[in-house]
Amino acid sequence: MGMTLTEKILASHAGRSRVRPGDLVEARIDFCFANDITAPLAIREFEKIGVPTVFDRDRVGLVPDHYAPNKDIASAEQCKIMREFARRHEITYYYEVGRAGIAHVQLAEEGLVLPGEVFVGADSHTCNHGALGAFSTGVGSSDLAAAMATGELWFRVPETLRFVFRGRPAPWVTGKDLVLRVIGDIGVDGARYCAMEFAGEALAHLTMDERFSISNMAVEAGGKNGIMEPDDVVLDWVRPRARRPFTPVYADRDAEYARVVEYDTSRLEPVVSAPSSPGNVVPVREAAGVPVDQVFLGTCTNGRLEDLRVAARLLAGRKVHPRTRMLVIPATPAIYRQALAEGLITTFIDAGATVSTSTCGPCIGGHMGVLAAGEVCVSTSSRNFIGRMGHRESKVYLSGPGVAAASAVLGRLAHPDEVLGRTMAGVDA
Amino acid sequence: MIFRGTAWTLGDHIDTDLIIPARYLVTADPAVLAPKCFEDLDPALAAKIAPGDILVAGENFGQGSSREHAPIALKGLGIACVIAKSYARIFYRNAFNIGLPLLECQDLQAVTRSGDRLAVDNDAGRIINETRGTSHQAAPLPEFMQRLVAAGGIIAYTRQKVTARAGGG
Ligand code: SF4
Numbered sequence: 001m002g003m004t005l006t007e008k009i010l011a012s013h014a015g016r017s018r019v020r021p022g023d024l025v026e027a028r029i030d031f032c033f034a035n036d037i038t039a040p041l042a043i044r045e046f047e048k049i050g051v052p053t054v055f056d057r058d059r060v061g062l063v064p065d066h067y068a069p070n071k072d073i074a075s076a077e078q079c080k081i082m083r084e085f086a087r088r089h090e091i092t093y094y095y096e097v098g099r100a101g102i103a104h105v106q107l108a109e110e111g112l113v114l115p116g117e118v119f120v121g122a123d124s125h126t127c128n129h130g131a132l133g134a135f136s137t138g139v140g141s142s143d144l145a146a147a148m149a150t151g152e153l154w155f156r157v158p159e160t161l162r163f164v165f166r167g168r169p170a171p172w173v174t175g176k177d178l179v180l181r182v183i184g185d186i187g188v189d190g191a192r193y194c195a196m197e198f199a200g201e202a203l204a205h206l207t208m209d210e211r212f213s214i215s216n217m218a219v220e221a222g223g224k225n226g227i228m229e230p231d232d233v234v235l236d237w238v239r240p241r242a243r244r245p246f247t248p249v250y251a252d253r254d255a256e257y258a259r260v261v262e263y264d265t266s267r268l269e270p271v272v273s274a275p276s277s278p279g280n281v282v283p284v285r286e287a288a289g290v291p292v293d294q295v296f297l298g299t300c301t302n303g304r305l306e307d308l309r310v311a312a313r314l315l316a317g318r319k320v321h322p323r324t325r326m327l328v329i330p331a332t333p334a335i336y337r338q339a340l341a342e343g344l345i346t347t348f349i350d351a352g353a354t355v356s357t358s359t360c361g362p363c364i365g366g367h368m369g370v371l372a373a374g375e376v377c378v379s380t381s382s383r384n385f386i387g388r389m390g391h392r393e394s395k396v397y398l399s400g401p402g403v404a405a406a407s408a409v410l411g412r413l414a415h416p417d418e419v420l421g422r423t424m425a426g427v428d429a
Numbered sequence: 430m431i432f433r434g435t436a437w438t439l440g441d442h443i444d445t446d447l448i449i450p451a452r453y454l455v456t457a458d459p460a461v462l463a464p465k466c467f468e469d470l471d472p473a474l475a476a477k478i479a480p481g482d483i484l485v486a487g488e489n490f491g492q493g494s495s496r497e498h499a500p501i502a503l504k505g506l507g508i509a510c511v512i513a514k515s516y517a518r519i520f521y522r523n524a525f526n527i528g529l530p531l532l533e534c535q536d537l538q539a540v541t542r543s544g545d546r547l548a549v550d551n552d553a554g555r556i557i558n559e560t561r562g563t564s565h566q567a568a569p570l571p572e573f574m575q576r577l578v579a580a581g582g583i584i585a586y587t588r589q590k591v592t593a594r595a596g597g598g
Contacts, residue, residue, distance in 0.1 A: 044457070142526040145583075149591065150587060188442055222489065222492065385446045386447060387469030
């Protein structure tokens with residue numbers, strides 16, 4: 001029997017010719033990173049290990065994205081710990097405010113994660129990079145400290161669940177809708193301890209940005225990683241950015257999967273995760289009508305250029321509803337700049353939305369757009385747990401960018417068709 | 430090690446935002462984080478939990494974010510151990526890394542109510558609910574986790590590894 005994509009990458013990084021699910025391996029790490037919440041703790045633990053410096057200063061990333069620009073003195077102190085460590089150890093890929101975006105989006109954009117590699121980050125959405133054909137997974141601060149010190153980390157080789165997307169996605173069905181559909185079907189622990197592998201010809205219809213949304217949310221099903229084979233779309237995207245040589249890895253034809261689930265994407269429709277679990281997935285049409293106080297377009301899940309384009313198409317020449325406020329946060333400075341060049345930022349401002357500097361912002365309810373008791377938010381983020389974006393009695397619906405923009409225009413949860421009209425939607429999507 | 434403590438029961442899929450909300454993640458000081466534990470679930474709960482108490486939960490405990498602040502906050506509250514049906518993987522690693530014992534037990538949650546007295550033999554994985562008069566068996570720890578616990582967590586394990594290499598080289 002052959003190996004899955006995840007097994008092959010882990011085997012190659014553990015110096016083994018083959019591994020099987022359940023094996024424990026010490027794998028070589030190609031790149032690791034932490035953010036302003038997880039790095040200070042990782043640095044404290046790193047200093048207990050007794051190595052003079054990090055294993056390779058070109059393979060460690062430090063990105064202030066959660067509470068940067070700093071929201072208060074305490075968060076400023078956290079960022080300072082990270083900044084000083086970066087200077088002391090001459091960390092190549094430390095990004096200062098103004099040049100920093102949301103780490104997951106930025107590190108991929110900068111060509112610091114590549115097909116066939118092993119990547120760990122002290123942030124659960126590190127599974128994001130599976131879309132590039134890398135084994136990429138989130139760990140805690142202590143594990144990250146060990147990785148920074150030695151360039152190695154232990155893993156249990158996971159069983160692989162394979163999700164095959166067939167057909168051409170129906171209008172307005174984006175990568176986000178596909179991954180929410182999967183989470184809704186298998187549950188928030190349906191892939192616990194497992195690798196999720198996404199495949200099928202429908203992926204060919206998805207941009208790189210949409211594919212990232214899928215891999216990004218593997219953790220919401222409990223997945224260890226969420227990987228895809230690096231096809232031409234991936235390779236064309238990666239080659240001009242890559243900072244290191246790389247070798248794409250593909251699954252063996254006779255690889256063994258713990259489970260295979262197939263979807264006919266032409267029959268799917270846009271969905272949302274209703275409060276207060278990402279697994280609480282319902283078609284948009286069933287949730288439509290819920291009055292919305294805030295719409296948030298951004299995050300490592302859906303703050304990319306393609307997301308902004310989809311939303312701008314719906315907002316162009318229209319206004320955000322008077323009872324609703326809309327926040328737009330491009331995930332990185334590069335996305336911000338491109339959105340500016342394409343006139344998307346002007347479209348948002350003309351519509352009455354506010355546009356902010358790249359940061360996680362309201363996604364974790366710490367600053368910028370925190371919700372009050374009883375408020376409802378439609379958010380393109382990945383988690384709608386109780387209290388995630390503010391008061392414990394606030395409510396969050398997770399959606400793709402089209403549904404978010406349509407909801408902003410109508411002031412209530414809405415299907416994009418309701419704004420553009422059916423015929424246009426057919427042409428448009 | 431055998432210890433006794435009062436049980437606090439929780440449901441399935443308790444996420445790390447519920448364990449410690451993100452708005453408090455501007456410090457990793459257990460004493461500061463502890464009183465904020467479970468604030469969005471039940472603002473009064475943290476104050477009721479005493480050192481040595483035991484959390485009893487359902488499936489997928491610790492789902493969500495990778496914040497190591499979650500097990501740190503629970504340790505700060507004095508939680509002696511967590512006994513759940515299953516754990517989310519990052520939380521599982523984090524808890525062992527910082528020295529918060531976790532036990533996996535399928536049938537404890539259903540019979541246990543908050544306030545019950547539990548006796549736990551951590552090494553043998555035996556759990557007795559003294560209030561209900563029931564006894565339960567936890568799943569044995571995977572061998573590698575035993576090694577990690579014996580070493581004192583990932584940091585001590587890594588320190589030993591780099592020291593051994595330096596010595597060998
Ligand atoms: S945008 Fe949200 S989910 Fe993504 S890294 Fe930031 S806080 Fe986490």
